[in-house]
Structure formats: C-alpha cells, structure tokens
Amino acid sequence: MKKTKIKSRISWAIAIILAVAGLIIAIVPFIFMILNSFKDKFEMLTNGIFALPEEWSLANYKTVLEANFPRYFLNSVVVLVISLTILLFIAACASYPLSRMKFKGNGFIYSVIVACMAIPVHITLIPIFRMSQAMHVYDTIWALIGPYVAIGVPISVFILTSFMKSIPKEIEEAAEIDGCSRFKMFFKIMLPMAKPGLSTLAIYNGVTMWNEYIFAYTLTQSADSRTLPLAVWDFRGQYSMDIPMIMAVLTLTALPMIILFIFAQDKLIKGMTAGAVKG
Amino acid sequence: MKKNKNSLAVRRQREVNKVAAVFLAPVILVLVVYIFYPIVNTFQISTLDWNGISADSTFIGLDNWIELLHDKAFWTAFLNNIKVMLLSILIQIPLGLAMATFVEFAGKKSTIFKILWFIPQLMSSVAVGFLFTYALATNGGIISSISQLLGGGLVDLLGNPDTALYTVIGVIAWQFTPFYMVYCVASYTNISEDVYEASLVDGATKGQYFWKIALPLLKPSLKSAAILSMVGSLKYFDLIYVMTGGGPGTSTELMATYMYKESFANFNMGYGSAVAGGMFILITLISLITMRILNGKED
Known part of the structure; x- marks a missing residue:
C-alpha cells in the first residue's frame, strides 16, 4: 500500500515537471514576440533577446498603426x-x-x-x-x-x-x-x-x-x-x-x-x- | 375518398418540394460556383499550356499529367506531405492526449495549465510562421541564444536541408497540439463520472484507469482526431510557405506550396492545375483508404 503511494507521488512529480516544461515551450515564443516588440531595432541584438527592453517604448506600435x-x-x-x-x-x-x-x-x-x-x-x-x-x-x-x-x-x-x-x-x-x-x-x-x-x-x-x-x-x-x-x-x-x-x-x-x-x-x-x- | 386523400398528399408533397428547393437554392448555388465548377475547371485547365495572363493558350492533352507522373519535385513534395502527416499524428495526438489526461486527473487546480497551453492556438498559421522564422533564426533566435548561453555555437535549423522539415513539423506541433488537448478534454467529458469512480472503488490506480478503461473508451474520438490531422496535413500550406517557401532546395516543399509556385510564381497555370488535380486525387484516395481501414477494424 505504501509502495503504491510513493509510486504515485513520483509519477505526479514527473507529470508536473513535464507539464511545466510544456508550459514553457508554449509561452516562450509568445514572450519572445511581446518582449522584443517594445525594443529598438539594434537593442534586440546587442542586449540579447530575453533581456527586458531598456524602456517600454511604444514607438514600434505607433509606426505600425500610423x-x-x-x-x-x-x-x-x-x-x-x-x-x-x-x-x-x-x-x-x-x-x-x-x-x-x-x-x-x-x-x-x-x-x-x-x-x-x-x-x-x-x-x-x-x-x-x-x-x-x-x-x-x-x-x-x-x-x-x-x-x-x-x-x-x-x-x-x-x-x-x-x-x-x-x-x-x-x-x-x-x-x-x-x-x-x-x-x-x-x-x-x-x-x-x-x-x-x-x-x-x-x-x-x-x-x-x-x-x-x-x-x-x-x-x-x-x-x-x-x-x-x-x-x-x-x-x-x-x-x-x-x-x-x-x-x-x-x-x-x-x-x-x-x-x-x-x-x-x-x-x-x-x-x-x-x-x-x-x- | 381514398383518391382525394392521395391527391392531397401529393399536393402537400409538391408544396414541401418547392419550399425545400427555395431553402436549399443559395447553398447549392454557392457550392456549384465556388467548389464544383472550379474542380471541373481545374481539370480542364490542366490540359492547357497557359501562363494565366495571355488570352491564348494551347491544348496539349495529357502532356501536363504525363509530366506530373515523372516530376521528381512533385513526388518529393508528396513524400514530404506524408512525413508531415505521419509525424503530426504521432506527435500531436499522443501529446494532446497526455495533456488532457493531466488536466483530467489534476482537476480544477490545473486550469491554469489548460489556459496557457492553449495560447499557441490563438495565432494564425501565417503569424506562427513569421514568429518562428525569427524565433528560430540563426542570429538572434531562441535556440541559438540558448545554445550560446550553454557555450555552444549558432544553430541554423531552417537553413539546413536535413533539419528544416523536422523543424517545421515541430512548429506545426507547437501550434496544433493544444487543439488536440482541448479535443481530448472534450472527449473525456463524454466518459461518465461513474465509470471513473467505480474503477477507483474497485481499487484501480489512475494508471490502470487510463490504460484499461479510459483509452479504449476514447479510441473512437482518437480515430476521428487522426483523420482530422491527416486531412489537415495533406493540404498544409500557410505556415511552410511563410517560413521556408519550400526550401532550402525542395527539402520542405509540399504539394500545396509546389502548386502555388508553379501557378503563381512560374506562371504555369496549366501545369499548376495538373498539380492541383493530382493533389486532389491523392488526398481523396488516401482519405478513402484510411477511412476504410479505420472503419473496417471496428467490426
């Protein structure tokens, strides 16, 4: 009885790790898109793609909407x-x-x-x-x-x-x-x-x-x-x-x-x- | 008396026929103009040598079709379609089922997973294609950046003919796996609560419940999911056209991208129509055969 309990705990742990991994895969491209949309043209390449924007500039959005x-x-x-x-x-x-x-x-x-x-x-x-x-x-x-x-x-x-x-x-x-x-x-x-x-x-x-x-x-x-x-x-x-x-x-x-x-x-x-x- | 009744019935039937015809007319008209006539017309154009612009075209009989049979590029595209189809079914449906099972077993607490997992489905294939063109770029892409962080070099997944197709298949899986997750979640709700509870009372573990009880019950919906994924993969276009345009070389060429290029980039409308016709015939054949096999097994 105890053994099955431990076993089910372990399988839950594995399932949650996999679930979180899936979550990361699902949202990282999205974060990449949104984060970089606020950056300046060169900032993205110099600061790295996952760095937060130096300022949350809406300039790109303004250009697109205009x-x-x-x-x-x-x-x-x-x-x-x-x-x-x-x-x-x-x-x-x-x-x-x-x-x-x-x-x-x-x-x-x-x-x-x-x-x-x-x-x-x-x-x-x-x-x-x-x-x-x-x-x-x-x-x-x-x-x-x-x-x-x-x-x-x-x-x-x-x-x-x-x-x-x-x-x-x-x-x-x-x-x-x-x-x-x-x-x-x-x-x-x-x-x-x-x-x-x-x-x-x-x-x-x-x-x-x-x-x-x-x-x-x-x-x-x-x-x-x-x-x-x-x-x-x-x-x-x-x-x-x-x-x-x-x-x-x-x-x-x-x-x-x-x-x-x-x-x-x-x-x-x-x-x-x-x-x-x-x- | 009987005769009268009959004629009344006949008159009523005639009335019903008329009403039905009026209600059905618009749909039939739309299908004839935008589906049936174009299909016939595609086969007609496939017998022409025509660039799509000039008024004159030459009738060349079955030449385009003979060329199609010997066209290596077309059969490469067809094989790529088959690869996309098989890998899509083998990746997306089991993953979607696993995610749905997780949601099913974890209950309400897992709603946040379900919501965030669904996000890739919110973008159109074109937008996903563009996003990943940049997200997987050699310079400034996600994979390259991670690889550099870990001390590796730049990674060029889309520019390499050996990896391009599998990369694209991965991106397609990224986009569509959430669909099969919600599909499987919906299928789970069709299994009655009692079945689950009864199996737990009988001392079954969750694993046993899944393999012995839920999976056999889900089988019919998994079959339809496979058919859905199959038909979708065989006519795939948007994402690949945007991401790779079929390249490098012909490594990610699909039937639909090949048809599009022949017709609208090379202005070979006649040959493009033969490709479209060939695609139509192959997809119909494969669908019929698969449905025969899947339905045959049921008996």
Missing part, C-alpha cells in the same frame, strides 16, 4: 462580417429542409454537401482566381467573400442540420396547426432556436476567415484591399531588418484573438473545436 495597418484591420472586419452573415444565413436555410422535411434527394444532397468537407480547397484556387478577374473583383475585398462563404458551407450545414434535428418538433407542430407557413416557421421558430449552434459556428468560421491566407494572398494585390494575415507579409517587405517592428505587427495581429480568449475563453474553445466535436 502606416497601413488600420486599413488591413478594417478590410478583415468588413470581409468577416459580410461573409459570416451570408454564410450563417444560407447554411441555416439549407439545414432547415435537410433536418425537417421529407423529400426526394434529401439524403443525397446532404451527403454531397458534407462530403465537400474533405475537399482540399486549393484545387479551386486557379479557377477562382480567373473568375475574380472575369467578374472584375480581383484585387478588391469583394473577391474574398464568395470563396469564404463556400469554404464554410459544408461544415456549417453539417453542424446545423444535426443541431436542428435535436430541436423538439412539438413547437412547430403547434405552429403548423395555427396555420403558420413554412417560411414564417423558419424565421420565427427555427432560427431563434438554433442560436447556440449558430454562435458556435460563428466563432469557428470567424476564426477560419480571420486567419485565412492563401485566397487573400492570391486574390488581392494592393495594400488597400488586403486583409490582416497579409499585413505581416507586407511589413516584412518594408522593414525586413527591423525585427522588433515585425514583432509589433505580429502582436497586434494576434491581439483580437487574445482579447476574445480572455473574455470568452470557453466559447472560443468550444467554437474552435466545433469541426471536430460536432457543436
């Missing part, structure tokens, strides 16, 4: 809000008949939409690049909305359909007896009831869109129409030797997620793992 950074940020926000609104609305529309109505082809349509989850989106890149030129939206933020909606559709329909299936049918049946039309039923009953599913999906898709890179990189070119993930790329072109400046850009880029994490940690984690754990 440059084109706010524009990237605004572009990201506009693309996110529009794409997310369209995506959630049309996904909810599609999930309603898929979860509630009996019609020929229901199962087939559902499986085709869900199968799209496995498609590597890169295969659509070249044709979408051509389409954006043909539609005269190339190099504008509008070029991003179509692909962003499409990328989010399969998983959103998948999650919302199973969510709507779990909503009890009694309310609708009562509403139907009262002569409520299917459209009214969708807007007055299904949409409000599906709110928890929608909010999870808003976070999941929002994070994906906020971080999306390859389409933004391909479909836009000028600084005025680019989104946040490309800000670092463009700043590096300008300040390639000024590492603290780039760290300031990176910190600012990560800031919205960090704030969201601080204030809505559980929701964020739930949303980000939505794809895996089904809502």
Whole structure:
C-alpha cells in the first residue's frame, strides 16, 4: 500500500515537471514576440533577446498603426462580417429542409454537401482566381467573400442540420396547426432556436476567415484591399531588418484573438473545436 | 375518398418540394460556383499550356499529367506531405492526449495549465510562421541564444536541408497540439463520472484507469482526431510557405506550396492545375483508404 503511494507521488512529480516544461515551450515564443516588440531595432541584438527592453517604448506600435495597418484591420472586419452573415444565413436555410422535411434527394444532397468537407480547397484556387478577374473583383475585398462563404458551407450545414434535428418538433407542430407557413416557421421558430449552434459556428468560421491566407494572398494585390494575415507579409517587405517592428505587427495581429480568449475563453474553445466535436 | 386523400398528399408533397428547393437554392448555388465548377475547371485547365495572363493558350492533352507522373519535385513534395502527416499524428495526438489526461486527473487546480497551453492556438498559421522564422533564426533566435548561453555555437535549423522539415513539423506541433488537448478534454467529458469512480472503488490506480478503461473508451474520438490531422496535413500550406517557401532546395516543399509556385510564381497555370488535380486525387484516395481501414477494424 505504501509502495503504491510513493509510486504515485513520483509519477505526479514527473507529470508536473513535464507539464511545466510544456508550459514553457508554449509561452516562450509568445514572450519572445511581446518582449522584443517594445525594443529598438539594434537593442534586440546587442542586449540579447530575453533581456527586458531598456524602456517600454511604444514607438514600434505607433509606426505600425500610423502606416497601413488600420486599413488591413478594417478590410478583415468588413470581409468577416459580410461573409459570416451570408454564410450563417444560407447554411441555416439549407439545414432547415435537410433536418425537417421529407423529400426526394434529401439524403443525397446532404451527403454531397458534407462530403465537400474533405475537399482540399486549393484545387479551386486557379479557377477562382480567373473568375475574380472575369467578374472584375480581383484585387478588391469583394473577391474574398464568395470563396469564404463556400469554404464554410459544408461544415456549417453539417453542424446545423444535426443541431436542428435535436430541436423538439412539438413547437412547430403547434405552429403548423395555427396555420403558420413554412417560411414564417423558419424565421420565427427555427432560427431563434438554433442560436447556440449558430454562435458556435460563428466563432469557428470567424476564426477560419480571420486567419485565412492563401485566397487573400492570391486574390488581392494592393495594400488597400488586403486583409490582416497579409499585413505581416507586407511589413516584412518594408522593414525586413527591423525585427522588433515585425514583432509589433505580429502582436497586434494576434491581439483580437487574445482579447476574445480572455473574455470568452470557453466559447472560443468550444467554437474552435466545433469541426471536430460536432457543436 | 381514398383518391382525394392521395391527391392531397401529393399536393402537400409538391408544396414541401418547392419550399425545400427555395431553402436549399443559395447553398447549392454557392457550392456549384465556388467548389464544383472550379474542380471541373481545374481539370480542364490542366490540359492547357497557359501562363494565366495571355488570352491564348494551347491544348496539349495529357502532356501536363504525363509530366506530373515523372516530376521528381512533385513526388518529393508528396513524400514530404506524408512525413508531415505521419509525424503530426504521432506527435500531436499522443501529446494532446497526455495533456488532457493531466488536466483530467489534476482537476480544477490545473486550469491554469489548460489556459496557457492553449495560447499557441490563438495565432494564425501565417503569424506562427513569421514568429518562428525569427524565433528560430540563426542570429538572434531562441535556440541559438540558448545554445550560446550553454557555450555552444549558432544553430541554423531552417537553413539546413536535413533539419528544416523536422523543424517545421515541430512548429506545426507547437501550434496544433493544444487543439488536440482541448479535443481530448472534450472527449473525456463524454466518459461518465461513474465509470471513473467505480474503477477507483474497485481499487484501480489512475494508471490502470487510463490504460484499461479510459483509452479504449476514447479510441473512437482518437480515430476521428487522426483523420482530422491527416486531412489537415495533406493540404498544409500557410505556415511552410511563410517560413521556408519550400526550401532550402525542395527539402520542405509540399504539394500545396509546389502548386502555388508553379501557378503563381512560374506562371504555369496549366501545369499548376495538373498539380492541383493530382493533389486532389491523392488526398481523396488516401482519405478513402484510411477511412476504410479505420472503419473496417471496428467490426
């Protein structure tokens, strides 16, 4: 009995040491980023990367915010809000008949939409690049909305359909007896009831869109129409030797997620793992 | 009477069909325009010799595809993808499971670990790529600085073709292991409290509980985690493109970075489309085979 106790003590000690090691690995790059973002260009190399800044100077942040950074940020926000609104609305529309109505082809349509989850989106890149030129939206933020909606559709329909299936049918049946039309039923009953599913999906898709890179990189070119993930790329072109400046850009880029994490940690984690754990 | 009822049913069904079509139309339209048509179009473009800019292109049949079959760079990229895939599954999922198990056993006190461990997931792949380009730089990087502190020399992990791919795989693990941690934490909550308590009452140690009871119960979710990680690794792009651009040489080239370079840097849209098509076919095949194997084992 005593032996097992000692053994479990030792294994706990090892587990905690490993846990702390993991913690250090997880946060050291972050500390590297934040610490150095306050430094002067040369200070970082002369004083060593882990030295505290001589003064906590906001000069780098000021330069970044006075440059084109706010524009990237605004572009990201506009693309996110529009794409997310369209995506959630049309996904909810599609999930309603898929979860509630009996019609020929229901199962087939559902499986085709869900199968799209496995498609590597890169295969659509070249044709979408051509389409954006043909539609005269190339190099504008509008070029991003179509692909962003499409990328989010399969998983959103998948999650919302199973969510709507779990909503009890009694309310609708009562509403139907009262002569409520299917459209009214969708807007007055299904949409409000599906709110928890929608909010999870808003976070999941929002994070994906906020971080999306390859389409933004391909479909836009000028600084005025680019989104946040490309800000670092463009700043590096300008300040390639000024590492603290780039760290300031990176910190600012990560800031919205960090704030969201601080204030809505559980929701964020739930949303980000939505794809895996089904809502 | 019966006939009447029937026609009423038929009419209702027709009504339902109409409503369903209206509700489904937007999603179907979006998928056709942005997914299905582009897939077909990619295969069409793959039969062309076209630079993506000029109006004229030449039909060259299957030439691009024949070239692809003999293209060493593409198959190197494919092998790199397989390495990333296998090592990602072998590193991230066991580590994530270990972290989740720690959180599960240590209870509420360990919340701070869970929160701080999750931090790498808060950055986009692009930002992580940039951060580590500098954090792992030969001059002024973290590893180099530590090595110098311990009396060693500078360490060039990304510039060395032998270490670059493994370094990148490590960075990917840094970013995504927290995802599998919260995934496994969520899976643990599906095991009922009673099972845990009953096993402790029966005198099982925590180790026995993990290996004999929890692990078999977690197996289905670990399988889906593996599939998730597999599909993700095969289409990986952002982080590698930013960190190494596929280099040095072709040591970290992946199918997606190769496709991007051929199409948008070398302006070989035709050949780039063949690479995209090849990637599509390979990923679909691998996914189908893996799912067959994993589901087959269940019976």
